[in-house]
Amino acid sequence: MAxxxxxxxxSMFCMLWEKKxxxxxxxxxxxxxxxxxxxxxxxxxxxxAIFMGMKNDTSFIFEMSLNLYEHQSxxxxxxxxxxxxxxxxxxxxxxxxxxxxxxxxxxxxTPKFVVFYNGMAKQPERQILRLSDAFSKQDEEVNLELIVxxxxxxxxxxxxxxxxxxxxxxxxxYIEKVRKxxxxxxxxxxxxxxxxxxxxxxxxxDFLLQxxxxxxxxxxxxxxxxxxxxxxxxxxxxxxxxxxKYKGIVVGKKEDILxxxxxxxxxxxx
Numbered sequence: 692m693a694x695x696x697x698x699x700x701x702s703m704f705c706m707l708w709e710k711k712x713x714x715x716x717x718x719x720x721x722x723x724x725x726x727x728x729x730x731x732x733x734x735x736x737x738x739x740a741i742f743m744g745m746k747n748d749t750s751f752i753f754e755m756s757l758n759l760y761e762h763q764s765x766x767x768x769x770x771x772x773x774x775x776x777x778x779x780x781x782x783x784x785x786x787x788x789x790x791x792x793x794x795x796x797x798x799x800x801t802p803k804f805v806v807f808y809n810g811m812a813k814q815p816e817r818q819i820l821r822l823s824d825a826f827s828k829q830d831e832e833v834n835l836e837l838i839v840x841x842x843x844x845x846x847x848x849x850x851x852x853x854x855x856x857x858x859x860x861x862x863x864x865y866i867e868k869v870r871k872x873x874x875x876x877x878x879x880x881x882x883x884x885x886x887x888x889x890x891x892x893x894x895x896x897d898f899l900l901q902x903x904x905x906x907x908x909x910x911x912x913x914x915x916x917x918x919x920x921x922x923x924x925x926x927x928x929x930x931x932x933x934x935x936k937y938k939g940i941v942v943g944k945k946e947d948i949l950x951x952x953x954x955x956x957x958x959x960x961x
């Protein structure tokens with residue numbers, strides 16, 4: 692698992708919302724709106740940007756707002772910082788023909804940052820991540836802030852959002868099947884069984900029929916990546932625990948020696 696490489700240009704989550712109609716449905720579910728004209732939506736997702744080789748999952752302009760949607764199967768507290776880099780690149784492309792040194796104000800769409808989380812680690816139904824949480828020095832006045840809303844889409848969470856977007860609902864059902872089967876078979880077998888069952892039951896059927904091989908490969912990779920990150924975190928915890936335990940023993944021994952030396956020194960002076 693340590694040598695996992697990303698061989699695919701996208702993820703299954705990204706592919707599901709490549710079409711404007713699907714993306715508008717996700718936007719409506721997330722915001723409680725009922726827009727119908729998908730042609731008003733402008734997709735500007737980063738794809739292999741030169742700067743830092745960055746890619747984001749989905750970004751688009753709609754109703755004068757710039758929406759950056761990310762999907763996470765692992766807990767990532769650095770999303771505000773990542774989104775700061777993403778939005779800077781997106782905006783740079785949008786205003787390349789504008790005069791930033793002129794006397795007229797350059798208008799930009801209002802940004803909104805959302806993460807859809809469906810990892811195995813237990814997380815709140817909704818939470819807010821702030822860029823300022825990462826600041827080394829916490830001042831009362833914050834001069835730069837970026838807020839990310841994390842929406843948990845695991846079963847039993849945010850059901851109104853999930854149920855109001857059919858593709859999102861079916862994606863959750865698909866992931867649930869994979870996790871159910873992987874408990875007693877290999878990930879390869881679990882994914883293939885889940886894909887075949889979903890096609891039979893009409894769950895993401897059109898998408899899976901058209902992209903079956905790639906969907907299976909991406910799901911296997913994403914599951915292995917999630918398991919790998921979980922292993923890395925556990926190894927880091929164990930290493931930290933062992934180091935802390937060792938340091939505690941060393942410090943304890945030093946304090947014990949110092950205390951005995953001090954007692955002996957006092958006895959000699961009396």
